[in-house]
Each structure stands twice: as structure tokens, then as C-alpha cells.
Amino acid sequence: MYHYAGNNPVKYTDPDGNSPANPYSKYDSYGRELAxxxxxxLNPQNKETQYAQAESHIRYRADFVVAGHGNRMAMYKYNGYAKDSKDRGIPTPISAKALASMIKSHKNYKDGMTVILxxxxxxxxxxNKGYKNDCFAQQLADELGEGAIVLAPSGEITVGKGTNPNKIKNKDGTKGKMNKFIGRSTNEER
Incomplete structure (x- = not known):
């Protein structure tokens, strides 16, 4: 009996139906680099800052990945070049609508791709328990369109060698996770 993506389509993909693959793996089953x-x-640009760490350590085999600083309600773009690892530069909030536009116009994005924040x-x-508005990830999924899938962390993340979704920690110290958000139609309650 065949189970699509090992019965875990959030963790695994199976585009051709032959075998499930972990999209977070850096190598295929033959040891070839795929990530x-x-x-x-969106991180500040400096070879010693999170920008360089994200470029070299956030590795995904598939999907569309956006890296940067953020909080529950926003992500931030940094303008200019950071002087050193302690200087992040000047942050500018980026709206879910603006980020959706950047994603849709990006050469690597194809309709139906999962977006990982x-x-x-x-x-x-x-x-939304304890909050008035949807979190940024849900807002982005809605802006990307009905059925769009966005995966986003529930807490603080660590960018460094070997970064993967298991490196998420909630503010209370408990292990965090990647939450899945699905874009709603404009007729659904938002």
C-alpha cells in the first residue's frame, strides 16, 4: 500500500510518486547536494551577520524560502550595509502584501510552492488566542491566495550550522515548531 509522502506531507514531499523525500535534507539518497x-x-547585509549565516546555513531542497528578522505581526527589511556584526542597520517593516508581491514576482517562485518563513x-x-489579529504568516498565506501554504515558526529561531525546524524555541523555553497556514479566499472570515 502506498502512502503519499510517508503520511507526513508537511515534513516530506513526493513530487513524482516514487519515494518521499525530506525537503530539509541537504543531500539526495545518492549524496548529491540538493539544498x-x-x-x-531580508537580513542585514554583512558577512558576519545573519545575512551570511542564512545564505550558508538555511538549506532547503524544495519550496520557496524567505529569511529575515520578524515578530508575530511583521517581518523587517534592512536597508544599507551593516558596519559590523552588532550593527543591523535600519529596519523597515514589510507588509504581508508587499512580501507576497516580492514572492510572486521572484524568478524561483512557482504557483503552488510552499513558502517557508x-x-x-x-x-x-x-x-489567535490572546491576539486581535492574524499572525504575519496567516496574513501572507491569505495574500498569496486561496490554498497557498506557508510554514512559519512558533517561536525564536537559531540560524547557524545545521539549522532546521528543530531549532525553534518558544519564549517560555519549550520546544517550538513550524506551524502550517493555508491561504483563505476573500469570502472566508479573516
Whole structure:
């Protein structure tokens, strides 16, 4: 009996139906490198800062990846070049609508791709418990369109060698996770 993506389509993909693959793996079953860095990197630019770390350590085999700083309600783009590892430059909030536009116009994006946000807290409290508005990840999924899938962390992330979804920590110290958000039609309650 065949089970699509090992009964775990959030963790595995199976585009040709032959065998499930972990999209976070850096190598295929033959040891060939498949992974790539983020498609959009909003981190401050400096070889010693998170920008360089994201480029070399956030590795995904498939999907469309956006890396940057953020919180539950926003992601930030940094203008200019950071002087050193302590200087991030000047952050500018980027709206879900603006990021959706950047994603849709990016050469690597294809309709139906899962978008992975590698940014602290942008997927926090998906049920909105204790909050008035949807989190940034849900807003982005809605802007990308009905049925669009966005995966985002529930807490703080660590960017460094070997970064993967298991490196998420909630503010209370518990292990975080990647939450899944699905774009809603304009007729659904938002």
C-alpha cells in the first residue's frame, strides 16, 4: 500500500510518486547536494551577520524560502550595509502584501510552492488566542491566495550550522515548531 509522502506531507514531499523525500535534507539518497539558501534574504547585509549565516546555513531542497528578522505581526527589511556584526542597520517593516508581491514576482517562485518563513515568531499563536489579529504568516498565506501554504515558526529561531525546524524555541523555553497556514479566499472570515 502506498502512502503519499510517508503520511507526513508537511515534513516530506513526493513530487513524482516514487519515494518521499525530506525537503530539509541537504543531500539526495545518492549524496548529491540538493539544498539551496533562502530565495529572499531580508537580513542585514554583512558577512558576519545573519545575512551570511542564512545564505550558508538555511538549506532547503524544495519550496520557496524567505529569511529575515520578524515578530508575530511583521517581518523587517534592512536597508544599507551593516558596519559590523552588532550593527543591523535600519529596519523597515514589510507588509504581508508587499512580501507576497516580492514572492510572486521572484524568478524561483512557482504557483503552488510552499513558502517557508525563517523568521522569529511570525507563526506564533495560529489560533489567535490572546491576539486581535492574524499572525504575519496567516496574513501572507491569505495574500498569496486561496490554498497557498506557508510554514512559519512558533517561536525564536537559531540560524547557524545545521539549522532546521528543530531549532525553534518558544519564549517560555519549550520546544517550538513550524506551524502550517493555508491561504483563505476573500469570502472566508479573516
Amino acid at each position: 539551496k539558501g533562502p530565495d529572499i534574504n 525563517w523568521s522569529c515568531d511570525v507563526g506564533k499563536a495560529p489560533d
